[in-house]
Amino acid sequence: MIEFQHVFKSYGHGRNILSDISFRVSAGEFVLVSGPSGAGKSTLLKMIGGLEPCTRGTIQVNGQRLDQIPARARPYLRRAVGVILQDTHLLYDRSAIANVLLPLAVTGLAPDQAQARARAALDKVGLSAHENANPIELSGGEQQRLAIARAIVNRPAILIADEPTANLDQATARRIMSVFRDFNRVGVTTLIASHDEPLLADYASRTFRIEPGRFSDLGEHHARSGSPKPSGHAGDLPTGRSA
Ligand SMILES: Nc1ncnc2c1ncn2[C@@H]1O[C@H](COP(=O)(O)OP(=O)(O)OP(=O)(O)O)[C@@H](O)[C@H]1O
Ligand SMILES: [Mg+2]
Numbered sequence: 001m002i003e004f005q006h007v008f009k010s011y012g013h014g015r016n017i018l019s020d021i022s023f024r025v026s027a028g029e030f031v032l033v034s035g036p037s038g039a040g041k042s043t044l045l046k047m048i049g050g051l052e053p054c055t056r057g058t059i060q061v062n063g064q065r066l067d068q069i070p071a072r073a074r075p076y077l078r079r080a081v082g083v084i085l086q087d088t089h090l091l092y093d094r095s096a097i098a099n100v101l102l103p104l105a106v107t108g109l110a111p112d113q114a115q116a117r118a119r120a121a122l123d124k125v126g127l128s129a130h131e132n133a134n135p136i137e138l139s140g141g142e143q144q145r146l147a148i149a150r151a152i153v154n155r156p157a158i159l160i161a162d163e164p165t166a167n168l169d170q171a172t173a174r175r176i177m178s179v180f181r182d183f184n185r186v187g188v189t190t191l192i193a194s195h196d197e198p199l200l201a202d203y204a205s206r207t208f209r210i211e212p213g214r215f216s217d218l219g220e221h222h223a224r225s226g227s228p229k230p231s232g233h234a235g236d237l238p239t240g241r242s243a
Helices: 041-048 070-078 097-105 111-124 140-154 170-185
Strands: 003-010 017-026 029-035 056-061 082-086 158-163 189-193 206-211 214-219
Touching: 003 041, 017 041, 017 056, 017 206, 017 214, 029 041, 029 170, 041 056, 041 158, 041 189, 041 206, 041 214, 070 082, 070 097, 082 140, 097 111, 097 140, 111 140, 140 158, 140 170, 170 189
Parallel strands: 029 189, 029 206, 082 158, 158 189
Antiparallel strands: 003 017, 003 056, 206 214
């Protein structure tokens, strides 16, 4: 599903942030990307999402080498990978549902179909009652869930999230994590970068650790909340969840 082979990454002419990284993540895995600030966690996730190129090596996502994807096929990759960045990049000049509709604008869906999809995505993250709210009126946890709704509206096979629980209290952070767990349970491959290892240990079943200049795959472990590995995509999630 995701395969790195001898990947190096530097920005401009700077030093290598990541050096000679190789790993493989199978469909349905739930991976925690841990490590200190500045080590390269966000960089790794951005490369998987096709938002940053690697400097050397090859990256395959969904059976496609990212450096060989023709420009016209890029939107398909964008749809296969739902991305939630460290800064959620919500737009505060429009409603919650308008934010979720954005990724659908390029899909050619009829407006009423797009609305239905966006509503379903909001429902999955428990924000149905807030569809007309401006994101600025939402709490931090609700804004995170809105960013998740926007990331899953295209029913991606892979979901990557960068520090989705930063600045949230424990109860809210757990509510956010249970949203990811639900997607993972229906088969969505999930990678989350986080400093909160104790929290993530309850959900993730494999841990990558990035330290300055070193990448370690700490291997698989049992997520305390469990995350079995069926196949499917985000569109399969049962609706009506408020967690
Ligand atoms: N666009 C960029 N241009 C130049 N350098 C960058 C860029 N993005 C990140 N870096 C540098 O790459 C290194 C890794 O950054 P990255 O954001 O991946 O770390 P991180 O592990 O996500 O840190 P944090 O835990 O603080 O989010 C840092 O030294 C950072 O300054
Ligand atoms: Mg980061």
